[in-house]
Amino acid sequence: MTLYLLCFLLFLVGLYGVLTRRNLIKIVIGLSFMEFSIFLLLVLIGYVKGGEAPILQPGMPATGFVDPLPQAMVLTAIVIGLATNAMLLAIAIRLYKKYGTFDIRKINQLKG
Amino acid sequence: MQGMSIIVKKVAQLLSGLIFMYGIYIITHGHLTPGGGFAGGAILAGSLILLVLAFGSDVMRLQKREAGSSIMESAAILGFLLLAVAAIIAGAGIFFYNYLPKGQLFHLVSAGVIPLYNIMVGIEVAAALFTIFLALVIYKEELKQ
Amino acid sequence: MESFIPLFVILPLAAAFLIPIVGKFVSGFQMTLSNLVFLFLAAAGVWFLFDSNTEAVSYTVGGWEPVNGIPIAIYLVADGLSLIMLAIINTMAFLSGFYAISYLKQYTAPDNFYALLCLMVAGMNGVVLTGDLFNLYVFLEIAVIASYALVAFGTGKEELEASFKYQVLGGIASLLILFGVAMVYWKTRTLNIADAATLLKHSHDRTFHLFVQLLFITGFGLKGALIPFHAWLPDAHSSAPSPISAMLSGVLIKAIGIYCMIRIFFNMFILTEEFAVILTTLGALSMVLGALIAMVQNDMKRMFAYSSISQVGYIITGIGMGMIILARKGDQGIAALAIGGGLFHMINHAVFKGLLFLNAGAVEYENRTRNLDELGDLSTVMPVTYGTSLTASLSVSGIPPFNGFFSKLIIIIAAIQGHFYLLAALAVVVSIITLGYFLKFQKQAFFNVSRFFNKLKIKEVPFTMCFSMIVLAILCLVLSLLVFPGPRDLILTPAVEAVMNVKEYSTIITGI
Numbered sequence: 001m002t003l004y005l006l007c008f009l010l011f012l013v014g015l016y017g018v019l020t021r022r023n024l025i026k027i028v029i030g031l032s033f034m035e036f037s038i039f040l041l042l043v044l045i046g047y048v049k050g051g052e053a054p055i056l057q058p059g060m061p062a063t064g065f066v067d068p069l070p071q072a073m074v075l076t077a078i079v080i081g082l083a084t085n086a087m088l089l090a091i092a093i094r095l096y097k098k099y100g101t102f103d104i105r106k107i108n109q110l111k112g
Numbered sequence: 113m114q115g116m117s118i119i120v121k122k123v124a125q126l127l128s129g130l131i132f133m134y135g136i137y138i139i140t141h142g143h144l145t146p147g148g149g150f151a152g153g154a155i156l157a158g159s160l161i162l163l164v165l166a167f168g169s170d171v172m173r174l175q176k177r178e179a180g181s182s183i184m185e186s187a188a189i190l191g192f193l194l195l196a197v198a199a200i201i202a203g204a205g206i207f208f209y210n211y212l213p214k215g216q217l218f219h220l221v222s223a224g225v226i227p228l229y230n231i232m233v234g235i236e237v238a239a240a241l242f243t244i245f246l247a248l249v250i251y252k253e254e255l256k257q
Numbered sequence: 258m259e260s261f262i263p264l265f266v267i268l269p270l271a272a273a274f275l276i277p278i279v280g281k282f283v284s285g286f287q288m289t290l291s292n293l294v295f296l297f298l299a300a301a302g303v304w305f306l307f308d309s310n311t312e313a314v315s316y317t318v319g320g321w322e323p324v325n326g327i328p329i330a331i332y333l334v335a336d337g338l339s340l341i342m343l344a345i346i347n348t349m350a351f352l353s354g355f356y357a358i359s360y361l362k363q364y365t366a367p368d369n370f371y372a373l374l375c376l377m378v379a380g381m382n383g384v385v386l387t388g389d390l391f392n393l394y395v396f397l398e399i400a401v402i403a404s405y406a407l408v409a410f411g412t413g414k415e416e417l418e419a420s421f422k423y424q425v426l427g428g429i430a431s432l433l434i435l436f437g438v439a440m441v442y443w444k445t446r447t448l449n450i451a452d453a454a455t456l457l458k459h460s461h462d463r464t465f466h467l468f469v470q471l472l473f474i475t476g477f478g479l480k481g482a483l484i485p486f487h488a489w490l491p492d493a494h495s496s497a498p499s500p501i502s503a504m505l506s507g508v509l510i511k512a513i514g515i516y517c518m519i520r521i522f523f524n525m526f527i528l529t530e531e532f533a534v535i536l537t538t539l540g541a542l543s544m545v546l547g548a549l550i551a552m553v554q555n556d557m558k559r560m561f562a563y564s565s566i567s568q569v570g571y572i573i574t575g576i577g578m579g580m581i582i583l584a585r586k587g588d589q590g591i592a593a594l595a596i597g598g599g600l601f602h603m604i605n606h607a608v609f610k611g612l613l614f615l616n617a618g619a620v621e622y623e624n625r626t627r628n629l630d631e632l633g634d635l636s637t638v639m640p641v642t643y644g645t646s647l648t649a650s651l652s653v654s655g656i657p658p659f660n661g662f663f664s665k666l667i668i669i670i671a672a673i674q675g676h677f678y679l680l681a682a683l684a685v686v687v688s689i690i691t692l693g694y695f696l697k698f699q700k701q702a703f704f705n706v707s708r709f710f711n712k713l714k715i716k717e718v719p720f721t722m723c724f725s726m727i728v729l730a731i732l733c734l735v736l737s738l739l740v741f742p743g744p745r746d747l748i749l750t751p752a753v754e755a756v757m758n759v760k761e762y763s764t765i766i767t768g769i
Contacts, residue, residue, distance in 0.1 A: 011436070018425060027425060034432050038439060045443045053146075057217070070442065073391050077435060079150060079237075080398045084431075086244045087405055088424050093251045094409070095417045109415050110422075110492045183281070186274040193271055200260070206320035207263040 010037035046070030115168030124166035131159035139234035149233025157241035188236035273375035295351035337751025377403035419496035430479030437472035451763035481514015495558035499618020507611035537577030544570025575599025598667030654692035
């Protein structure tokens with residue numbers, strides 16, 4: 001249970017970072033924190049104590065294996081996370097080029 | 113972007129081939145061992161990025177390379193899609209059907225279409241990561257000017 | 258029909274990756290290919306919608322049959338609701354893509370534009386077709402990542418800032434949705450929506466249900482811009498190129514916000530009254546506040562963006578009322594009326610809000626500004642834009658005989674029959690406010706003589722832009738036919754059935 005709570009704590013740390021930091025790059029890092037906390041949670045969901053890699057041969061009982069589905073999900077989610085992070089960083093660099101700063105208080109053309 | 117010292121260049125040159133080989137190994141054994149297309153592709157991209165970092169390059173050449181790798185990326189995705197669509201024809205109208213013979217367990221040529229998918233994913237990930245890296249470097253270089 | 262389903266994802270995806278390769282060597286390839294693909298898919302979508310023989314079908318990706326009645330493959334499901342969404346998405350994609358042929362002359366890199374548009378359409382088609390929770394997340398991310406890039410397409414200061422804001426909030430929303438998916442998987446050990454529904458029915462863990470439902474409503478609420486989560490929408494929708502604004506406002510927030518909400522809350526969870534009340538409150542709040550903020554805007558695209566929030570509020574209010582009635586085990590007929598009104602308004606909103614954004618794009622294309630104070634007297638020089646925007650404005654404000662009137666009327670009738678008198682009154686008042694700010698838009702853009710105005714240089718926009726606007730304006734009139742029993746039974750009733758009848762959805766997938 002502690003591990004699950006720690007995952008949730010990591011999620012909250014990331015959310016805190018996104019909400020309070022003023023630097024574009026730090027916001028991106030905060031988002032990554034949130035992302036990885038959920039990946040950890042997913043892997044934990046599939047974990048079985050003492051479980052093995054699920055390679056099933058005919059005639060074997062299907063017990064004592066870890067759940068492979070969350071692992072596949074985490075891999076897919078990592079790829080998606082990579083795409084979003086690359087996109088965010090590219091936009092952050094473009095913003096730096098236009099404004100000459102990473103400070104979101106100075107990047108305020110729009111009212112919201 | 114400037115290159116680094118002669119020691120770094122030489123070591124990078126020696127290592128990058130090995131790293132590239134390792135990436136290919138990971139990709140081709142994706143259906144047998146942990147790893148597969150994404151992990152192997154990331155390693156391939158790593159070896160390419162290592163070379164660019166060590167030797168440096170001017171913006172023009174970087175842009176040319178970026179165009180090449182982005183074409184490569186699109187082509188790999190199209191190949192993946194083609195394999196999946198080929199299943200519609202080969203597998204009586206089922207998308208993503210594994211239509212090749214499965215072969216024996218733990219052999220290199222087995223598991224039907226999965227190794228082919230892995231190779232396509234590997235090329236795609238390598239090209240995509242390399243493109244992202246080059247795009248970010250090009251932005252930075254343009255920023256300097 | 259069955260073998261057609263994966264084509265809705267395959268074709269735009271293939272087009273998206275062919276364009277960067279072939280488009281480098283053949284000029285004009287990007288427009289031709291993507292518009293042909295969209296036209297074909299739109300025709301297929303509309304045909305399936307009108308073909309009364311079409312039944313709800315599922316498609317098993319990879320050919321993995323269920324084991325012991327437990328579905329293990331990814332299923333693509335096309336029921337009434339999905340078919341409506343498919344028709345809207347692909348029709349709007351075709352019209353926006355066709356409009357963009359002329360519009361894109363202001364920008365460079367049309368290859369990237371059309372590739373990203375194809376990718377976005379592929380993602381949305383996937384979202385509305387899939388019957389698998391994680392697959393839904395993946396397609397949703399494909400659609401929104403493409404839309405992040407498209408919002409920043411102009412690469413000016415405002416576009417980049419809007420895109421960054423959109424990405425941060427959208428990223429948080431995606432993570433909350435993934436969190437919710439993980440929680441559902443933890444509880445049920447399945448990702449199939451129908452399978453999860455049968456398993457969740459037997460669990461009585463109220464805390465768990467409420468927690469997951471809150472995760473999903475926050476996530477999809479952020480994507481669909483309900484009012485406490487709306488901060489990104491006006492910026493993103495007003496900064497994007499106009500055809501993309503039409504796609505974002507007309508289709509994207511419905512496909513990844515409202516559609517996912519309906520699918521997950523009706524077809525997966527057990528309906529609970531307190532949750533339905535939360536949803537309806539959010540809808541009513543969006544409806545009122547969106548309209549009030551839209552009234553004070555001077556930038557026309559921002560005005561339309563806030564108006565989108567308000568109209569999405571109508572849709573959610575209609576559907577939420579249906580949810581409350583169903584949760585109380587009240588009259589099924591009234592619930593069907595409320596949900597049907599919501600879905601009807603969803604179709605109508607895609608048409609008229611898409612048209613309004615295309616009009617705004619046409620005005621901006623000729624005048625280089627979208628500030629209402631600097632515009633004026635365009636009614637004589639841009640007759641097509643004027644006529645179509647008048648149609649759309651009357652439609653969105655609910656003036657008969659346009660389609661917006663009938664859908665709002667159905668929602669209001671359902672509210673009165675279900676004894677939600679406050680909501681009915683609010684809907685009427687907001688409709689009047691909407692008329693107010695759209696009259697302001699009409700007066701300032703098309704009649705008011707402005708001193709900045711140089712009439713000589715301005716002429717009507719090119720043919721492709723006119724064509725899309727005229728088609729949408731005709732649709733504004735034609736769609737009001739949906740209120741009559743014949744077309745209604747053909748199109749709206751199957752969708753309402755699909756939403757209300759949970760058992761049928763799982764029957765399509767498991768075949769039991």
